[in-house]
Amino acid sequence: MRSAIIKVLHEATEAKKAGQLDLARDLYKKVLLSEPNNPEANFNLGYFAFKQNKIQIALPHLRAAILGNNKNPLYWETYIDSLIRGDQIKLAEEVLDVALEFGLGESWKNRMHRKLDNPGKEISSIYQASQELININNLIREQSLDEAVLQAQNLAQKFPTNPEFYNLLGLMSNQLGCPANAIGYYKQAISLNPTLSESHKSLAKVYRFSAQISKAIVHFNRAAQLDPINDDTYYNLADILVEHGNHKEALNFYAKVTILTPSDVNAQYNYANALQNLSRYTEAIQKYEQGIQLSPDSPLLYLNQGNALTHSVRYKAAIMRYKNVLCLEPSCANAYFSLSNALIGLGVYKTSSWTLRKAIYIKPDFAEAYCNLGYVLTLGNALESLDKLAEAIKLLFKSVQLEPASAISYANLGGAFKNVGKQQKALRCYERAKLIDPSLVSVGHFIDALTGTLTEHPPREYVEGLFDTYAERFDDHLVRLLDYQVPSFLRSLHDKCFPSPQTYQNLLDLGCGTGLSGLAFRDISERMTGIDLSVNMIAKAREKELYDKLIVGDIVEVIDTLYAENATYDLFLCVDVLIYIGDCKQLFTAVNKILAVNPLFIFSTENYDGRGYNLMPSGRYSHSYSYISRCAKLVGLEIIAFETSFLRIDRTNTLTAGLYILGRNTC
Numbered sequence: 001m002r003s004a005i006i007k008v009l010h011e012a013t014e015a016k017k018a019g020q021l022d023l024a025r026d027l028y029k030k031v032l033l034s035e036p037n038n039p040e041a042n043f044n045l046g047y048f049a050f051k052q053n054k055i056q057i058a059l060p061h062l063r064a065a066i067l068g069n070n071k072n073p074l075y076w077e078t079y080i081d082s083l084i085r086g087d088q089i090k091l092a093e094e095v096l097d098v099a100l101e102f103g104l105g106e107s108w109k110n111r112m113h114r115k116l117d118n119p120g121k122e123i124s125s126i127y128q129a130s131q132e133l134i135n136i137n138n139l140i141r142e143q144s145l146d147e148a149v150l151q152a153q154n155l156a157q158k159f160p161t162n163p164e165f166y167n168l169l170g171l172m173s174n175q176l177g178c179p180a181n182a183i184g185y186y187k188q189a190i191s192l193n194p195t196l197s198e199s200h201k202s203l204a205k206v207y208r209f210s211a212q213i214s215k216a217i218v219h220f221n222r223a224a225q226l227d228p229i230n231d232d233t234y235y236n237l238a239d240i241l242v243e244h245g246n247h248k249e250a251l252n253f254y255a256k257v258t259i260l261t262p263s264d265v266n267a268q269y270n271y272a273n274a275l276q277n278l279s280r281y282t283e284a285i286q287k288y289e290q291g292i293q294l295s296p297d298s299p300l301l302y303l304n305q306g307n308a309l310t311h312s313v314r315y316k317a318a319i320m321r322y323k324n325v326l327c328l329e330p331s332c333a334n335a336y337f338s339l340s341n342a343l344i345g346l347g348v349y350k351t352s353s354w355t356l357r358k359a360i361y362i363k364p365d366f367a368e369a370y371c372n373l374g375y376v377l378t379l380g381n382a383l384e385s386l387d388k389l390a391e392a393i394k395l396l397f398k399s400v401q402l403e404p405a406s407a408i409s410y411a412n413l414g415g416a417f418k419n420v421g422k423q424q425k426a427l428r429c430y431e432r433a434k435l436i437d438p439s440l441v442s443v444g445h446f447i448d449a450l451t452g453t454l455t456e457h458p459p460r461e462y463v464e465g466l467f468d469t470y471a472e473r474f475d476d477h478l479v480r481l482l483d484y485q486v487p488s489f490l491r492s493l494h495d496k497c498f499p500s501p502q503t504y505q506n507l508l509d510l511g512c513g514t515g516l517s518g519l520a521f522r523d524i525s526e527r528m529t530g531i532d533l534s535v536n537m538i539a540k541a542r543e544k545e546l547y548d549k550l551i552v553g554d555i556v557e558v559i560d561t562l563y564a565e566n567a568t569y570d571l572f573l574c575v576d577v578l579i580y581i582g583d584c585k586q587l588f589t590a591v592n593k594i595l596a597v598n599p600l601f602i603f604s605t606e607n608y609d610g611r612g613y614n615l616m617p618s619g620r621y622s623h624s625y626s627y628i629s630r631c632a633k634l635v636g637l638e639i640i641a642f643e644t645s646f647l648r649i650d651r652t653n654t655l656t657a658g659l660y661i662l663g664r665n666t667c
Contacts, residue, residue: 004034005031005034005035005038006263006294006295007295007297008027008030008031009027009028009031009038009040009041009263010263010264010265010294010295011027012024012027012028012031012041012044013261013263013264013265013266014266015027016044017232021048024044024048025044025045025048028040028041028044028045029041029045032045036064037064037067037068038068039064039065039066039067039068039069039072039075040065040261040263042061042062042064042065042068043061043062043065043072043074043075043078045061046058046059046060046061046062046064046065046078046079046082047062047078049061050062050078050081050082050085053085055082055085055086056086058078058082059079059082059083059086062075062078062079062082063079065079066079070102071102072260073099073229074229074230074260076095076096076099076102077111077112077229079095080092080095080096080099080112080115080116081115083095084115084116089116092116093116096112096113096116099112153169156169161192162192163188163189163190163192163193163196163199164189166185166186166188166189166192166199167185167186167189167196167198167199167202169181169182169185170182170183170184170185170186170189170199170202170203170206171202173185174205174206179206179209179210182206183203183206183207183210186199186202186203186206187203190203195226196226197222197223197224197226197227197230197233198223198227200219200220200222200223200226201219201220201223201230201232201233201236203219204216204217204218204219204220204223204236205236207219208236208240213240213244216236216240217237217240220233220236220237220240221237224237229260230260231256231257231260231261231264231267234253234254234256234257234260235253235257235267235270237250237253238250238251238253238254238257238270238274239270241253242270242273242274242277247274247277247278248278250274251271251274251275251278254267254270254271254274255271257270257271258271263294265291265294265295265298265301268287268288268290268291268294269288269291269298269300269301269304271287272284272285272287272288272291272304272305272308273304275287276304276307276308276311279311281308281309281311281312282312284304284305284308285305285308285309285312288301288302288304288305288308289305292305297328298328299324299325299328299329299332299335302321302322302324302325302328303321303322303325303332303334303335303338305321306318306319306321306322306324306325306335306338306339306342307338309321309342310338310341310342310345313345313536313539315342315343315345315346316342316346318338318342319339319342319343322335322336322338322339322342323339326339331362332362333358333359333360333362333363333366333369334359336355336356336358336359336362336369337355337356337359337366337368337369337372339355340352340353340355340356340359340369340372340373340376341372343355344372344376344379349376349379352376353373353376353377356369356372356373356376357373360373365402366402367398367399367402367403367406367409368399368403368406370395370396370398370399370402370409371395371396371399371403371406371408371409371412373392373395374391374392374393374394374395374396374399374409374412374413374416375392375396375412375415377389377391377392377395378392378412378415378416378419389416389419389420390420392416393413393416393417393420396409396412396413396416397413399412399413400413405436406436407433407434407436407437407440407443408433408437408440410429410430410432410433410436411429411430411433411440411442411443413429414426414427414428414429414430414433414443414446415446417429418446418450418617418618423450423617426446426450427447427450427451430443430446430447430450431447434447441459441461441462442459442462442465442466442619444459445458445459445462445619446619448615449615449616449617449618449619450617452615453615454582454613454614454615455582455615456582456583457580457581457582457583458580458582458619460533460554463533463534463580464533464534467513467532467533467534467536467537484516484647485646486517486575486576486604486645486647486657486659487516487517487519487520487521487575488520489604489643489645489646489657489659490517490520490573490575490602490603490604490659491520491521493602493641493643493659493661494521494600494602494641494661496641497640497641497661501524502524503524503525503526504521504524504525504526504570504571504600505526505527505570505596506525506526506527506529506567506568506569506570506571506596507521507525507527507528507529507569507570507571507572507573508529508531508562508569508571508572508573508594509528509529509530509531509547509573509574509575510531510555510572510573510574510577510587510591510603511531511532511533511555511574511575511576511577511580512530512531512532512537512538512541512547512550512573513532513534513537513540513541513575513576514537514540514541514544515530515540515541515544515546515547516575517573517575518530518541518544518546518547518573519544519546521571521573522546525571527548528546528547528548528549529547529548529549529550529551529569530546530547530549530550530551531550531551531552531553531555531558531559532550532551532552533552533553533554533555534552535552538550538551538552555577555587555590556586556587556590559590559591559593559594560590560593562594563590563593563594567594568594568595568596569594569595569596569599570595570596570597570598570599570600571599571600571602572591572599572600572601572602572603573602573603574587574601574602574603574604575602575603575604576604577603578603578604578605578606578621578623579605579606579620579621579622580620580621581621582613582615582621583613584613584623584627584628584631585631585634588631588632588634588635588637589634589635591635592635592636592637598663598664599663599664600661600662600663601637601660601661601662601663602660602661602662603660603662604647604657604658604659604660605622605623605628605657605658605660606620606621606622606623606647606655606656606657606658607622607623607624607625607644607647607656607657607658608622608623608624608627608658609624610624611624611626611627612624612626612627613627623658625639625642625658628658628660632662636664637662637663637664638662638663638664639660639661639662640661640662640663641659641660641661642658642659642660642661643658643659644656644657644658644659645657645659
């Protein structure tokens with residue numbers, strides 16, 4: 001029963017916003033048949049009667065609203081306004097005294113006192129000629145605008161100090177497609193009574209839809225000052241701010257709407273969207289859930305909560321929400337598209353590609369779906385040997401045809417060309433992507449890689465994003481699909497160099513990832529600390545319960561903190577990390593600060609047969625033996641063991657690793 005009432009209240013709110021007041025009134029009456037004391041329904045019925053000057057009908061509804069919720073200042077204010085309009089000033093003063101006992105705030109109290117200090121203005125100036133106003137409103141409702149305009153113009157001359165006729169003329173001028181005339185009429189109404197919040201709000205709406213945004217904001221703010229409990233004003237302010245990318249300030253206004261109208265599903269939805277746009281995903285998930293409780297049949301709430309869960313790397317929970325959407329709306333292309341993103345996060349590429357094909361079938365011009373399907377097939381070829389790169393390239397071409405301004409489509413197309421060895425085509429795509437969106441950090445890195453520009457390190461955001469995305473499927477793909485065994489190879493090299501049993505007091509795993517390297521050395525380490533730039537990698541490492549301490553952050557920055565704490569370590573691991581660090585000197589210098597008396601530094605590289613280090617077309621760095629030797633000597637270390645070995649499979653090629661142990665003494 002309660003959920004049915006909430007649904008009817010939501011329908012009534014939507015009807016009210018759409019200007020369908022008769023429908024809204026009928027729906028609120030329907031609520032009262034089941035819940036006679038429902039405060040929201042009583043208030044709105046009272047408010048409608050108040051606006052029509054039917055005071056005797058308004059008062060009992062407003063009293064019932066207050067009895068149901070005595071903390072809502074809007075209920076008290078409308079009740080007091082009705083008493084003032086009904087010339088019951090003494091009773092209005094008594095009601096105000098009662099209202100103040102509920103702690104409604106000093107500014108509200110002052111505003112009410114101003115109204116009571118000048119009740120004549122409320123009665124005679126604003127609400128005079130009430131029957132004529134009702135007649136004009138009836139003509140507007142009947143769509144007899146020409147006759148309504150004529151009557152309003154005549155009455156404006158008859159009652160030159162009454163702003164309500166100018167408000168109606170403004171309303172009708174706007175409906176007739178004459179915004180300039182509407183602006184003039186609303187300004188005239190405001191000049192007669194600058195304290196009419198509705199005039200400011202109506203003028204602001206015309207300014208907004210005439211693209212005069214700064215003026216619209218001024219008058220919406222003025223309307224909010226005059227009537228701080230009108231949810232529609234806050235809605236408009238928030239929507240304007242969202243349209244101009246100011247989600248942070250919009251959030252404050254959406255919050256006010258949810259307080260004023262807690263059963264308004266759209267308010268909860270917009271509030272949650274603003275939180276999500278600010279990357280405040282946990283709070284957004286909670287707000288979407290509140291909306292779902294109010295409207296459990298809303299696909300948009302499930303869809304956007306699913307997106308927030310995906311951003312929070314809660315892929316399985318997100319998948320459940322996308323399934324909720326598809327139960328309600330089986331042909332929702334966006335749900336299939338979003339479902340594919342969660343499946344990609346879990347590394348389930350084949351199912352993800354199916355969902356994307358389904359999205360494209362439903363919506364053949366879905367550029368983002370073509371882009372993501374091309375990306376998935378590129379990943380599949382890289383990680384699961386699926387021969388799909390040719391199809392991926394065709395799909396990505398389709399994506400850029402549909403959306404020529406999509407930087408991510410060009411970037412993904414560049415990646416596909418790079419993977420099939422067409423480096424010049426890849427470079428042109430990356431350059432186009434960078435031209436469209438210079439903020440795509442990975443694009444600049446691959447342009448450097450393909451043009452032979454040697455950099456000291458890749459952008460931090462690129463590495464962080466890469467491994468945040470890769471974390472969920474990292475172990476399975478690396479070990480099962482790519483036959484990755486470097487941690488065990490390094491352990492074997494260590495055991496050959498030190499055949500007698502060794503135990504290390506403090507191990508520091510630099511770029512620990514999900515903990516594969518720590519697993520290989522846990523049995524000879526009393527205490528293990530792991531550092532990684534990726535929050536999601538650290539989360540997966542924590543699940544293994546290997547490390548005594550895990551730290552999210554840049555390796556060098558974290559080492560500086562450890563140095564300030566006088567920490568020292570006798571065993572350092574750095575497995576497959578240098579492929580994302582070009583110039584190693586800064587890292588080696590940092591490690592040197594926290595070396596114990598007899599330390600070992602064990603790490604791997606992608607081996608380079610040239611001199612120095614190299615940024616390869618893959619975007620990874622490779623390092624030569626001579627370069628590592630020079631870096632070691634700079635900090636008083638030397639290579640005490642070195643081997644090359646199989647690193648992993650890279651498509652049809654195998655990569656060679658350089659395995660190193662550095663120390664102060666040879667073995």
